[in-house]
Amino acid sequence: MGWLSSLLWAFWYILPAYVANGSPVLVGGGKPIDGGRKWRDGKRLLGDGKTWRGFFGGVAFGTVTGVVQYFITPGFYGNLRTAVLLAFLLSFGALLGDLIGSFLKRRANLPRGAPAIGLDQLGFLLAALTLAYPVKPLTSSQQLAVLILTPFIHWGANYFAYKMGWKSVPW
Numbered sequence: 001m002g003w004l005s006s007l008l009w010a011f012w013y014i015l016p017a018y019v020a021n022g023s024p025v026l027v028g029g030g031k032p033i034d035g036g037r038k039w040r041d042g043k044r045l046l047g048d049g050k051t052w053r054g055f056f057g058g059v060a061f062g063t064v065t066g067v068v069q070y071f072i073t074p075g076f077y078g079n080l081r082t083a084v085l086l087a088f089l090l091s092f093g094a095l096l097g098d099l100i101g102s103f104l105k106r107r108a109n110l111p112r113g114a115p116a117i118g119l120d121q122l123g124f125l126l127a128a129l130t131l132a133y134p135v136k137p138l139t140s141s142q143q144l145a146v147l148i149l150t151p152f153i154h155w156g157a158n159y160f161a162y163k164m165g166w167k168s169v170p171w
Contacts, residue, residue: 003141010142012076013090014150015069017128020062020091021098022157025166027061028054033099039106046102047112055095062091082135089131097127115171121151 030053034045066087070077077083101123105116129143138146155171162170 006139006142007145009076010138010146011149012069012073013136013138013142014125014128014146016062016066016087017090017094017125018153018157019065020058020094020128021124022058022161023061024051024054024058024095025161027057030054039103041107043106043109045106046099047106049112050099050102055099058095059088059091062094063087066090077136086132086135089135090128093128093131094124096131097124100127113169115169118151120171121154122147125150 028049028051030051032046032048033050033052033055034047037045039045063084064087066083067080069087070080070083074080074083077086101116101119104119104123105114108116110116125146129138129146137143158167159170161167
């Protein structure tokens, strides 16, 4: 497999995580996951921006993305069960990583929506790759490529969402 083909397959693999991470801005809102509770430092656990609807909606959109991918390229996954499991783990991992990032941002006294370079772009990705690893890991070169290129994709997607009016800030 050539390097370009390998790179394209890496992004095909990670697509459910990207979709899961981006979709809460469209389907979120409602009751915050932390229910308004505060950590021992007196600050909110996660904040109003992390909602149950956004979390479960993101996991659902990401998982459905993986199922659609299976029907487009069934040989990539082997079977539907593996495709659903991988897509779910990538999606759940992406949103878990985002929640961890939000928790850390609250501890650092960053307000809702404030940028945290690196954490915002890679936290979701690292958690997704970690949870999906036992099912179907990327090669180390594919992991490196995704880690290098994801911040640029993330910034571009956020800017697009801002221009579309889906986000109040371009980061």
